Amino acid sequence: xxxxxxxxxxxxxxxxxxxFNSFFKxxxxxxIAVELKNDVALxxxxxxxxxxxxxxxxxxxxxxxxxxxxxxxMKNCFIRGSVIRYVQxxxxxxxxxxxxxxxxxxxxxxxxxxxxxxxxxxxxxx
Amino acid sequence: MAASLDQLVNKxxxxxxxxxxxxxxxxxxxxxTTNLILDDCHERVFSTTAGVQQEVLGLYIIRGxxxxxxxxxxxxxxxxxxxxxVRAEPLKPVTH
Numbered sequence: 001x002x003x004x005x006x007x008x009x010x011x012x013x014x015x016x017x018x019x020f021n022s023f024f025k026x027x028x029x030x031x032i033a034v035e036l037k038n039d040v041a042l043x044x045x046x047x048x049x050x051x052x053x054x055x056x057x058x059x060x061x062x063x064x065x066x067x068x069x070x071x072x073x074m075k076n077c078f079i080r081g082s083v084i085r086y087v088q089x090x091x092x093x094x095x096x097x098x099x100x101x102x103x104x105x106x107x108x109x110x111x112x113x114x115x116x117x118x119x120x121x122x123x124x125x126x
Numbered sequence: 127m128a129a130s131l132d133q134l135v136n137k138x139x140x141x142x143x144x145x146x147x148x149x150x151x152x153x154x155x156x157x158x159t160t161n162l163i164l165d166d167c168h169e170r171v172f173s174t175t176a177g178v179q180q181e182v183l184g185l186y187i188i189r190g191x192x193x194x195x196x197x198x199x200x201x202x203x204x205x206x207x208x209x210x211x212v213r214a215e216p217l218k219p220v221t222h
Contacts, residue, residue: 037220038146038194048129054160056129060197069214070148070172073204074140074197078131080160083144083194083220 018102024049024087033063033088034079040068042077053081131156134198139164141188142195146217148172150199151186160190170209172217177210194220 024046033043034055041064044057058076062068134153141149141162151167164186171179 036194037222038142038144038218040142040195040217050129054129067215068217069207069212070140070142070170070217071195071197072207073200074195075200075203077195077197078129078134078160079195080190080193082191 018106020053021049021051024053024055027089027093030093031090032057033086034084035086035088036079036083037085038083040071042071042079044077047076050081053084055079055081055084055087131160131162131196134196138199138201140195140197140199141193142197142217143188144192144194144220146219148217149183149186149188151183153196157190160193160196162186162188162190162193162196164188172212172214174213174215176213178212180209 028046028048030046031043032046033041034057035041040062042057042060042062044060047056047058049055056076056078060074060077062071062074065072131153135155137153138150139153141151141164143149148170149164149167150170151164153162154165155163167183167186169181169183171181173179
């Protein structure tokens with residue numbers, strides 16, 4: 001089931017790191033939006049994802065299509081992972097609690113690499 | 127590579143490069159870094175002041191580092207477009 005796969009992606013009870021690859025695989029078949037680093041945004045059905053987080057979308061629609069006639073005749077596309085800025089997924093497709101728990105767990109397991117140090121606030125009195 | 131380019135081999139594709147160019151050609155080959163071999167390709171230069179210019183390139187290898195999107199060109203839709211009347215801003219370059 002989608003939830004079992006998601007659990008596996010999230011590392012289960014162990015200290016395994018979060019696998020974005022596995023997480024995206026649970027979204028295959030769903031509608032997602034991808035925003036690229038050249039500011040182009042595309043929506044479509046997630047067809048496949050790979051280890052580089054390259055994404056293949058089918059039934060693509062370009063957001064703000066009038067601005068980009070270059071992409072008008074494009075039905076399916078392969079988007080290189082390195083050029084993706086955001087992937088937007090419908091909240092209904094994701095168990096946000098499971099994700100939050102995993103993030104919390106991962107922070108707990110590796111506090112030194114994840115901790116952010118904040119400087120003591122400077123107090124200045126005029 | 128589960129998200130494979132295998133289905134696109136020997137098909138006409140449109141490539142958007144990191145510098146915002148649009149190159150159309152026949153995909154002959156690829157590798158894991160998405161380097162591409164493109165046959166009979168041409169660049170489509172879009173401008174806001176003139177129709178689309180097509181510059182014939184021939185047989186090209188495009189390095190994967192430089193590639194943003196590889197799209198399957200729907201030739202039915204593409205053949206209906208009159209590129210000489212299309213006016214558009216060129217695509218922005220990719221900024222990391």
